Amino acid sequence: MADKRPVRVVILGGGFGGMYAALEFERILAEDDSIEVTLVNEDNFFLFTPMLHEVAASDLDPSTIVNPVRKLLRRVRFFNGRVEKVELAGRRVLAAHGGSEHSHELEYDHLVIALGSTTNFFGIPGLAKRALTMRSLADAITLRNRLIQHLEEADFECSIGSRKDLLTIVVAGAGFAGVETVAGINDFLREAIAHYPNLTEESLRVVLVDPVPEILPELGGRLGPGPPATPPTLSSPPSLARSRRAASSRTIGCEWPAGPACGQWATAPPFRIRLPAGRTPRPRSTPFGRERSWRETCTPRSAERT
Numbered sequence: 144m145a146d147k148r149p150v151r152v153v154i155l156g157g158g159f160g161g162m163y164a165a166l167e168f169e170r171i172l173a174e175d176d177s178i179e180v181t182l183v184n185e186d187n188f189f190l191f192t193p194m195l196h197e198v199a200a201s202d203l204d205p206s207t208i209v210n211p212v213r214k215l216l217r218r219v220r221f222f223n224g225r226v227e228k229v230e231l232a233g234r235r236v237l238a239a240h241g242g243s244e245h246s247h248e249l250e251y252d253h254l255v256i257a258l259g260s261t262t263n264f265f266g267i268p269g270l271a272k273r274a275l276t277m278r279s280l281a282d283a284i285t286l287r288n289r290l291i292q293h294l295e296e297a298d299f300e301c302s303i304g305s306r307k308d309l310l311t312i313v314v315a316g317a318g319f320a321g322v323e324t325v326a327g328i329n330d331f332l333r334e335a336i337a338h339y340p341n342l343t344e345e346s347l348r349v350v351l352v353d354p355v356p357e358i359l360p361e362l363g364g365r366l367g368p369g370p371p372a373t374p375p376t377l378s379s380p381p382s383l384a385r386s387r388r389a390a391s392s393r394t395i396g397c398e399w400p401a402g403p404a405c406g407q408w409a410t411a412p413p414f415r416i417r418l419p420a421g422r423t424p425r426p427r428s429t430p431f432g433r434e435r436s437w438r439e440t441c442t443p444r445s446a447e448r449t
């Protein structure tokens with residue numbers, strides 16, 4: 144007798160890659176019940192990251208850039224949980240679920256991995272602890288709160304010695320995330336500072352740092368040119384600083400005399416930043432074992448069976 148069990152496809156991650164894979168399955172499978180597709184994501188919403196900086200800059204309410212997964216998917220099943228482990232040999236995914244974070248096992252015949260990336264700090268001591276990242280909705284809200292906190296603190300006498308530090312923001316990385324973030328921060332701070340009687344716009348310093356000679360290299364030279372010879376139409380644009388590559392390591396270094404680095408990272412002063420500006424595939428720790436990244440782990444099937 145023929146096996147009637149549907150083919151099980153499990154998609155890990157509900158960001159751009161995973162969600163669009165799921166939507167494509169929705170479209171092509173329609174009424175076909177010979178394939179069962181499950182999307183696993185730690186949040187039950189899809190986050191539109193290109194507008195994340197607008198939440199950080201208080202231009203948008205967080206709810207306007209998220210879309211509930213359950214509204215987007217009808218045919219594809221959804222499992223709200225955090226992927227902890229993938230057992231390639233047993234074709235199983237282990238995911239933590241619910242308030243108690245109890246474990247579930249999801250079996251698959253085919254696995255789609257779309258867990259995204261994390262910020263790469265290149266192992267620079269202290270940076271991960273002191274800087275802010277800009278990747279999730281929580282990150283954007285934290286950054287917004289930090290900016291407001293800095294303004295509030297800087298406005299008072301007690302901060303006279305640290306005012307320059309509090310009002311200096313450095314964003315690392317001139318890709319989409321960095322450029323959009325620095326522009327949002329810049330606009331937000333310059334508008335908000337007018338409401339603080341002891342602060343002036345001149346005391347703000349917003350800097351974008353990157354080792355490459357142009358911003359938004361993804362867009363090519365025409366749309367992503369380097370720092371302009373004459374200031375653009377913005378009345379107070381962020382400045383662009385080129386960092387230098389440290390000769391002895393893969394890190395990209397930049398000395399920042401005034402102190403706090405902020406942005407995709409924000410730190411407390413005094414701090415000499417060495418900016419790695421980048422992201423890396425999901426940590427090697429999860430969900431494929433401590434020493435191996437998903438790239439290393441996803442071997443061809445023939446190798447997997449040995």
Ligand SMILES: Cc1cc2nc3c(=O)[nH]c(=O)nc-3n(C[C@H](O)[C@H](O)[C@H](O)COP(=O)(O)OP(=O)(O)OC[C@H]3O[C@@H](n4cnc5c(N)ncnc54)[C@H](O)[C@@H]3O)c2cc1C
Nearest residue numbers: 156157158159160184185192193195225226258259319320
């Ligand atoms: C601020 C910002 C602005 C950007 N602007 C642009 C832009 O204008 N244009 C552009 O092209 N790109 C932009 N990008 C880049 C774009 O967001 C990424 O290229 C894209 O999100 C990558 O898609 P992905 O599916 O690989 O990962 P993601 O979209 O990050 O999706 C990964 C998903 O996996 C989930 N996940 C991760 N680990 C687990 C786990 N263990 N268990 C369960 N779920 C997990 C995450 O919650 C997330 O939902 C921007 C990024 C940022 C941060």
